[in-house]
Amino acid sequence: MDLVNIFIRSAFVDNMIFAFFFGMCSYLAVSKTVKTAFGLGMAVIFVLVVTIPINYLIENYVLKEGALSWLGSEFSDVNLSYLTFIMFIAVIASTVQLVEMIVEKISPALYGALGIFLPLIAVNCAILGGALFMQEKQFATIGQATVYGLGSGVGWFIAVVLIAAIRERIRYANIPGPLRGVGMAFLITGLMGLAFLGFMGFEI
Amino acid sequence: MEFLRKIFDNAHEKLNSNEKTKKFFPLIDAFDTLMFTPNHVTNKGSHIRDAIDLKRTMMLVIIALIPCLLFGIYNTGYQHFRVLDQLGDVSFWEIILKGALVVLPLVVVSYGAGLLVEFIFAIRNGHTVQEGFLVSGMLIPLCMPADVPLWMVAVATMFAVVIGKEVFGGTGMNILNVALTARAFLFFAHPTKMSGNEVWVTGFSDLKGEKYASLINSSNPQGIVDGSSGATALGDLASFMQDSPVLENTQAFQAKYSLMDSFLGFIPGSVGETSALMCLIGAGILLWTGIASWRVISSFFIGGFIMASILNFVGGNGYFELPAIHQLMLGGFMFGMVFMATDPVTAAHTNTGKFIYGFLGGFLGILIRMVNPAYPEGIMLAILIANVFAPLIDHMVIQSNINRRLKRLKTA
Numbered sequence: 103m104d105l106v107n108i109f110i111r112s113a114f115v116d117n118m119i120f121a122f123f124f125g126m127c128s129y130l131a132v133s134k135t136v137k138t139a140f141g142l143g144m145a146v147i148f149v150l151v152v153t154i155p156i157n158y159l160i161e162n163y164v165l166k167e168g169a170l171s172w173l174g175s176e177f178s179d180v181n182l183s184y185l186t187f188i189m190f191i192a193v194i195a196s197t198v199q200l201v202e203m204i205v206e207k208i209s210p211a212l213y214g215a216l217g218i219f220l221p222l223i224a225v226n227c228a229i230l231g232g233a234l235f236m237q238e239k240q241f242a243t244i245g246q247a248t249v250y251g252l253g254s255g256v257g258w259f260i261a262v263v264l265i266a267a268i269r270e271r272i273r274y275a276n277i278p279g280p281l282r283g284v285g286m287a288f289l290i291t292g293l294m295g296l297a298f299l300g301f302m303g304f305e306i
Numbered sequence: 307m308e309f310l311r312k313i314f315d316n317a318h319e320k321l322n323s324n325e326k327t328k329k330f331f332p333l334i335d336a337f338d339t340l341m342f343t344p345n346h347v348t349n350k351g352s353h354i355r356d357a358i359d360l361k362r363t364m365m366l367v368i369i370a371l372i373p374c375l376l377f378g379i380y381n382t383g384y385q386h387f388r389v390l391d392q393l394g395d396v397s398f399w400e401i402i403l404k405g406a407l408v409v410l411p412l413v414v415v416s417y418g419a420g421l422l423v424e425f426i427f428a429i430r431n432g433h434t435v436q437e438g439f440l441v442s443g444m445l446i447p448l449c450m451p452a453d454v455p456l457w458m459v460a461v462a463t464m465f466a467v468v469i470g471k472e473v474f475g476g477t478g479m480n481i482l483n484v485a486l487t488a489r490a491f492l493f494f495a496h497p498t499k500m501s502g503n504e505v506w507v508t509g510f511s512d513l514k515g516e517k518y519a520s521l522i523n524s525s526n527p528q529g530i531v532d533g534s535s536g537a538t539a540l541g542d543l544a545s546f547m548q549d550s551p552v553l554e555n556t557q558a559f560q561a562k563y564s565l566m567d568s569f570l571g572f573i574p575g576s577v578g579e580t581s582a583l584m585c586l587i588g589a590g591i592l593l594w595t596g597i598a599s600w601r602v603i604s605s606f607f608i609g610g611f612i613m614a615s616i617l618n619f620v621g622g623n624g625y626f627e628l629p630a631i632h633q634l635m636l637g638g639f640m641f642g643m644v645f646m647a648t649d650p651v652t653a654a655h656t657n658t659g660k661f662i663y664g665f666l667g668g669f670l671g672i673l674i675r676m677v678n679p680a681y682p683e684g685i686m687l688a689i690l691i692a693n694v695f696a697p698l699i700d701h702m703v704i705q706s707n708i709n710r711r712l713k714r715l716k717t718a
Contacts, residue, residue: 136701267698268481276475289473293482296490297694300670300687303680 112253118228119261120295125228139266141212147255154251157233198224314338332428336435364440370588378578379405412447419460423467438477445485448578462488506574539563540637540682568635579641589644598648601660606643609668642685654696656703667692
């Protein structure tokens with residue numbers, strides 16, 4: 103039940119896009135067609151599910167104050183938390199490299215469609231944001247952290263696929279000139295956020 | 307008729323004679339086409355001959371809304387005198403008058419604000435006025451609480467028409483239902499005026515000050531006469547989720563808001579949404595004329611019924627134990643199902659998609675209402691969420707059709 107609640111919270115209530123506006127750059131850039139949005143969304147889910155447990159372990163066994171006490175009592179007051187950003191980014195960057203190689207091997211077409219945004223997942227704020235929220239929330243077990251990563255990824259995935267479908271539908275709408283493209287995407291995101299407020303305070 | 311025709315012809319002529327006034331053409335055109343069938347004729351060949359254009363469609367929806375409006379006027383007055391405990395002293399017409407004085411200004415303000423925006427956009431963009439607002443302008447007052455300040459209705463209407471519709475290119479392009487956008491905007495921008503237990507019965511907060519001041523004591527901290535709180539039925543129901551619910555148990559709830567009252571609509575709530583019976587009459591008109599989709603309405607109902615039954619089955623607290631059918635008669639469920647979810651623009655466009663879309667809306671509506679005590683009026687948000695999902699549902703349906711046909715092609 104606890105895990106279900108963590109999942110629902112991270113996917114729908116604290117949605118990366120609609121609640122925090124994280125990962126907006128790739129969200130706006132690849133949401134022109136459902137197909138590419140689907141591909142990037144899956145990549146983000148994968149990266150989040152892999153990096154958050156790793157970062158959880160690093161956080162709890164290396165970085166946190168007293169986390170190194172398993173090495174011996176003389177390390178029990180070492181506090182490496184100033185290394186948080188560098189360590190998290192390193193983990194994320196290497197995972198993204200892995201994803202890039204896999205995607206290139208499995209689906210060259212998707213690789214071409216995603217273009218520069220695939221390596222840019224490394225600096226996608228949703229990924230680092232997920233890791234930092236994980237640190238802040240102080241999950242009790244690695245299972246909870248993984249579910250949190252999965253939920254955040256699914257939330258981002260849903261958001262990007264939904265807006266891609268909407269943008270496909272309004273492709274032939276007579277939108278006022280200055281708003282065409284990204285401007286409209288921002289407005290739609292706001293309206294979708296209004297609808298998604300319905301999930302606020304949701305708990306099972 | 308001749309007389310009216312002459313006025314319009316005269317106005318057209320005058321406007322067209324001057325370069326400067328030419329751009330105000332849509333203004334006259336809108337009223338002209340409202341009164342007469344548009345006289346645009348196709349140049350080549352004849353296509354389908356049918357008098358039903360967008361304006362007639364909209365008019366039919368408004369006709370379907372009239373039972374809800376009339377009942378809303380009566381119920382607004384009825385609730386007011388019920389709280390005052392004067393139901394025995396006032397006549398039918400006094401009740402109607404009281405309700406009309408509250409409801410009609412809402413309608414006027416909503417139409418005024420919305421049509422003002424529509425006219426500005428029509429003149430700016432140089433097209434004729436689009437008729438889409440005719441229905442939204444009627445839906446907005448019907449889904450507002452009786453005591454909402456008029457300026458808020460105006461602001462919300464303008465927000466919904468500009469951000470919800472005009473930026474997408476006008477009628478037929480929007481992704482969210484305009485009336486619900488207005489309501490959701492107010493709900494989150496001014497929650498104190500859109501929820502809680504003081505806004506649903508007109509004049510309730512004033513009454514509380516004057517009439518109940520003498521009744522306040524330790525056993526009756528709110529100073530309320532038995533059985534007359536200002537909350538909606540769903541608001542009372544949601545209080546089961548709190549530590550100290552308003553009513554002791556579900557039986558007390560069912561005694562206070564009987565199934566019959568909920569069906570007929572003699573319960574507090576938004577102006578036009580309370581009566582399931584009037585919504586069903588509206589649904590009958592819409593289905594008979596073929597304007598609303600029976601797929602959306604039926605699957606919406608089934609979705610809500612299944613969710614409510616699941617919660618019945620799970621049980622747990624008084625909140626979940628209310629019989630499913632009673633649950634569906636409360637709040638905005640019927641109104642949303644008949645008039646909001648069926649909006650042909652924001653619903654899914656494919657036939658299979660309509661089933662999925664309706665089911666999703668009904669299912670989520672009851673889920674949000676029940677699982678989230680902060681939003682007892684969850685139908686509004688559920689339909690908005692379903693609106694957001696509709697393009698994706700359509701995409702999936704079309705994609706699966708394409709894939710199926712490709713497969714057939716390969717095997718053949």
